[in-house]
Amino acid sequence: MSFSISEKSDTIIALATPQGVGAIAVIRLSGPDAISLTNEVFKGKDLTKQASHTIHFGTIRDGEKIIDEVLVSLFVAPKSFTKENVVEISTHGSSYIVNQVIKLFIRKGARPAKPGEFTQRAFLNGQFDLAQAEAVADLIHSDSETSHQAAMNQMRGGFSGEIQQLRSKLIHFASMIELELDFGEEDVEFASRDDLRDLVEKLLRVVEVLIGSFDLGNVIKNGVPTVIAGKPNAGKSTLLNALLNEEKAIVSEIAGTTRDFIEDEINIGGIIFRFIDTAGLRETTDVIEAMGVSRTQEKMKTASLILYLFDLTDTDMVEISRDVNKLENLGVPFLKVGNKIDRHNPQLISDLKHKHPDTIFISAGEKENLDALKDRILELVNLDKFRTGNTIVTNIRHYDSLVKTRQSLLDVLNGLDIQITNDFLAMDIRRSLHYLGEITGEITTDDLLANIFSKFCIGK
Structure with a gap:
C-alpha cells in the first residue's frame, strides 16, 4: 500500500467506529x-x-435535504492525530445515515481512506515513529491488562526511546570512523577503538535483553498456549467447561469422546491463556482416536504450559509417576492436577502429598479449588520483568531486526579483533544502524509501510 504525492495530499474519509447499528x-x-x-x-x-x-452542533445537508443532526469536532493542523486538519462527525448510528454522509463527502472531493491510512499519515507527518504507530494497532486489539499495558508503553515511546538512545551513540562512532576515511593517508584516529568496543559490548547486552524479552512479549500479546x-x-473437558463457565466441550462417561482439539481463551490475572482441551493420552485401537492422541502429543511439545490432569478415583501412583517422567522429558512447564477430590481415594492423596507435594487437588465437576489452580497457573508465568516496567518486545518485526542488529554488532567486535580496515568497520556499523533504524522508521521502504499499515482497520 504505497501512496503517490497527490494521494498524500488528498482529504480522506472513513467510518471510525465499528460497522453496524449503534447509538452513534x-x-x-x-x-x-x-x-x-x-x-x-x-x-x-x-x-x-x-x-x-x-x-x-448542527445538521449535515445534501442541498436542502437534511441527512442528520450531528456534532462536529474540529482539530486544526498541526494539533491533531495526523497533524493535518481533522474533522470527526458524530451522527446517529444508522448505517443508512453513515453511507449517505460518506457518499456526500466523496461527491464533494474526499477520498475513501485505505486501511491504516490515518495512522500512516500521522507517522509520515512526524507525530510518532513506526514502532509507536504499530503500537496503535496493538492497543486496539489488546484484550487483557498486560497486553494493554505493553501496547501503551510502546505507543508512549518506551521501546522507541531505548532504541533511539542506542542508535544515536553508534551514529557518533560511525561518523568519527568515516571521518578517518577522509584522512586515509594520514595516521589519525578520531574514534578510540577501546571506547568503540566498550559501546558495542554495552549495546549487545541491551539488545540481548530485548531479544530475550520476546518470549514474554509474545505471551502477553498472543496468550499462553496451555494444553x-x-x-x-x-x-479434561469438564475442567475446560468449568474454567470457561460454559458448555464448550462435550462431557461424556464414554472414554475417548474428545477426538480433536477444543480451544478457547480465558483471562486469568490480566493474562490471556489459550486453553486447549485435547484427546486423551492412552493406547487405543480406534483409528480416529489414535490420530487425536498423536496430535495431542505434538500440541504438548509446542505448549507453554501443560495441565496434567488425572482422575483420583481411577489412577495409581505407578501410572502418575510414569506420566510425570514423560512430561519432565518434554521440557515444558507443567502442573500436576488431581481431579475428582469429592470422590477421592485417601491413600492415593496421602501418597501424592508425600511423593508429589506440588500436586493441586480439584473437583472440575463441582468447581472446587479452581481459584487455587488459577493462582498456581499464574505463578508459572514470569511477569516480574514486565511489572517492573522494563521494555518488552512484542512485535515479530522488531525481534527480527534486533536479531540482525546483534549479528552486525558481533561483526563489529570481530572486525576490531582482527583489525579490519576502517571502510569495512564502518560498513558493519552502518549495517547495525540500518537494522535499528528499521524498528523506529528512520529506515523504511514503501513495501515495509504497505505491509504494516495494510493490517490496520479502515478508519484508523
Whole structure:
C-alpha cells in the first residue's frame, strides 16, 4: 500500500467506529480540505472560523435535504492525530445515515481512506515513529491488562526511546570512523577503538535483553498456549467447561469422546491463556482416536504450559509417576492436577502429598479449588520483568531486526579483533544502524509501510 504525492495530499474519509447499528457513529476526515469540505454541507456555525478542539452542533445537508443532526469536532493542523486538519462527525448510528454522509463527502472531493491510512499519515507527518504507530494497532486489539499495558508503553515511546538512545551513540562512532576515511593517508584516529568496543559490548547486552524479552512479549500479546492433557475421562473437558463457565466441550462417561482439539481463551490475572482441551493420552485401537492422541502429543511439545490432569478415583501412583517422567522429558512447564477430590481415594492423596507435594487437588465437576489452580497457573508465568516496567518486545518485526542488529554488532567486535580496515568497520556499523533504524522508521521502504499499515482497520 504505497501512496503517490497527490494521494498524500488528498482529504480522506472513513467510518471510525465499528460497522453496524449503534447509538452513534463517528465519521473521520483528514487532509487539507477536511474543515472546508465539512463547512460546505454543515448548517450551523462557520467551521472555518472556529478554534481547534471545539465541538459544534448542527445538521449535515445534501442541498436542502437534511441527512442528520450531528456534532462536529474540529482539530486544526498541526494539533491533531495526523497533524493535518481533522474533522470527526458524530451522527446517529444508522448505517443508512453513515453511507449517505460518506457518499456526500466523496461527491464533494474526499477520498475513501485505505486501511491504516490515518495512522500512516500521522507517522509520515512526524507525530510518532513506526514502532509507536504499530503500537496503535496493538492497543486496539489488546484484550487483557498486560497486553494493554505493553501496547501503551510502546505507543508512549518506551521501546522507541531505548532504541533511539542506542542508535544515536553508534551514529557518533560511525561518523568519527568515516571521518578517518577522509584522512586515509594520514595516521589519525578520531574514534578510540577501546571506547568503540566498550559501546558495542554495552549495546549487545541491551539488545540481548530485548531479544530475550520476546518470549514474554509474545505471551502477553498472543496468550499462553496451555494444553490440558491426561488419559481419557480424567475430566479434561469438564475442567475446560468449568474454567470457561460454559458448555464448550462435550462431557461424556464414554472414554475417548474428545477426538480433536477444543480451544478457547480465558483471562486469568490480566493474562490471556489459550486453553486447549485435547484427546486423551492412552493406547487405543480406534483409528480416529489414535490420530487425536498423536496430535495431542505434538500440541504438548509446542505448549507453554501443560495441565496434567488425572482422575483420583481411577489412577495409581505407578501410572502418575510414569506420566510425570514423560512430561519432565518434554521440557515444558507443567502442573500436576488431581481431579475428582469429592470422590477421592485417601491413600492415593496421602501418597501424592508425600511423593508429589506440588500436586493441586480439584473437583472440575463441582468447581472446587479452581481459584487455587488459577493462582498456581499464574505463578508459572514470569511477569516480574514486565511489572517492573522494563521494555518488552512484542512485535515479530522488531525481534527480527534486533536479531540482525546483534549479528552486525558481533561483526563489529570481530572486525576490531582482527583489525579490519576502517571502510569495512564502518560498513558493519552502518549495517547495525540500518537494522535499528528499521524498528523506529528512520529506515523504511514503501513495501515495509504497505505491509504494516495494510493490517490496520479502515478508519484508523
